[in-house]
Structure formats: structure tokens, C-alpha cells
Amino acid sequence: MDMVMKLGTTSSVVIFTKSSCCISHSIVTLIRSFEANPTVYELDRHPNGKQIDKALIELRCQPSVPTIFIGNEFIGGSNEIMSLNVRSKLIQLIIRANSIWV
Numbered sequence: 265m266d267m268v269m270k271l272g273t274t275s276s277v278v279i280f281t282k283s284s285c286c287i288s289h290s291i292v293t294l295i296r297s298f299e300a301n302p303t304v305y306e307l308d309r310h311p312n313g314k315q316i317d318k319a320l321i322e323l324r325c326q327p328s329v330p331t332i333f334i335g336n337e338f339i340g341g342s343n344e345i346m347s348l349n350v351r352s353k354l355i356q357l358i359i360r361a362n363s364i365w366v
Contacts, residue, residue: 267312267315267316267319268280268316268319268320268323268331269338271305271316272333272336272338273333273336274303275302275303275363276300276334276335276336276358276361276362276363277295277300277301277302277303277332277333277334277358277361277363278302278303278304278305278332278333278334279291279292279295279302279303279304279305279330279331279332279333280305280307280316280320280328280329280330280331280332281304281305281306281307281329281330282306282307282308282329283306283308283309284308285329285330287329287330287342288329288330288342290342291330291332291342291345292304292330294345294349294354295332295345295358298354298355298358298364299364300358300363300364301363302363307328307329317329323338325340325341327341329341330342330345332344332345334357334358334361334363335357335360335361335362335363336361339357
């Protein structure tokens with residue numbers, strides 16, 4: 265789990281995905297639509313992907329991807345991101361994380 269938390273702080277927005285996950289692709293596209301440039305870790309292509317996947321499940325991420333960190337803070341998965349977006353709070357988080365400037 266320490267590895268996940270460390271990777272989650274490598275950038276202002278970090279997204280753990282799998283290349284075959286359409287929901288992951290949608291979340292990355294949503295974040296990028298705000299002109300943010302997230303760091304994306306594709307677990308099925310990452311050398312430690314299986315370990316990271318296991319650690320995400322230990323964080324209670326079900327399913328394990330997509331998992332999102334914004335501003336070095338664990339946000340959750342797609343449900344949390346979509347809920348924040350519907351309430352217009354996602355962009356506020358991204359701005360506070362200094363991932364975009366307006």
C-alpha cells in the first residue's frame with residue numbers, strides 16, 4: 265500500500281488504470297477535458313502492476329481501477345469522480361491541486 269500512496273503523490277493528478285478499461289479511459293478523458301495533464305499508471309503495462317492492483321484493493325477500491333488521487337489525496341474511483349463533477353466540485357479540486365490555472 266505504501267507504493268500506491270507514494271505513486272499517488274508523484275503528480276498533482278494521478279490515475280491508476282488498465283488499458284482495457286473503458287471507464288478508466290472515460291475518467292482520464294474527463295480530467296484532460298479540464299486541460300489537466302494527469303500521470304496515468306496503466307497497471308496491465310506497469311512492471312509492478314499486479315502489486316499495485318493488490319494494494320488498491322487493500323485500499324477498498326472495488327474495482328481497483330480507475331483509482332484517482334488529486335492534490336496528493338486519495339479521492340476514490342469513478343463514482344466519486346463523477347459525483348464531484350456533477351456537483352461542479354471536480355474542477356475546484358483540480359485547481360486547488362495546481363494542476364490547471366484559470
